[in-house]
Amino acid sequence: xxxxxxxxxxxxxxxxxxxxxxxxxxxxxxxxxxxxxxxxxxxxxxxxxxxxxxxxxxxxxxxxxxxxxxxxxxxxxxxxxxxxxxxx
Numbered sequence: 001x002x003x004x005x006x007x008x009x010x011x012x013x014x015x016x017x018x019x020x021x022x023x024x025x026x027x028x029x030x031x032x033x034x035x036x037x038x039x040x041x042x043x044x045x046x047x048x049x050x051x052x053x054x055x056x057x058x059x060x061x062x063x064x065x066x067x068x069x070x071x072x073x074x075x076x077x078x079x080x081x082x083x084x085x086x087x088x
Contacts, residue, residue, distance in 0.1 A: 009047040015062045016053050026052060026084060033058045036065060048076040056083040 012028025013036075014021050021030040031039045033053075043049055049066060051059040056079065063079035066072060080087065 007048070009045075010050065011043060011046040011048070012050045012052060013043070013062070014052050015058045020054065024084070026087070028052070033062055036062050040066075040069065046075070048078070051077070051079040052083060053080075054083045055085050056081050059083060 012026065014025055014028055014030045015033040015036060016025075016030070017032050018030060028050075029042070031042070043066075049063075051062045051066070053059040053062075059079040060081075063077050066075075066077045
């Protein structure tokens with residue numbers, strides 16, 4: 001994942017709550033799951049969106065929501081299966 005994350009058109013979106021992000025994170029930007037729809041515009045610049053959370057549940061929900069955005073049909077949207085827990 002580190003190789004793909006270093007590209008300029010790739011963004012890592014952590015959908016955990018701010019307190020979780022502050023406690024530990026893998027970088028990227030923090031957009032809590034409850035706020036992903038109202039914050040979509042910040043992701044328009046990126047071609048690849050990688051979504052992450054603690055165990056992969058919230059990131060899967062967010063990725064599925066992002067996949068439903070008609071204007072984003074050309075984007076690559078991924079989520080980290082197993083989340084941060086399985087990355088370690």
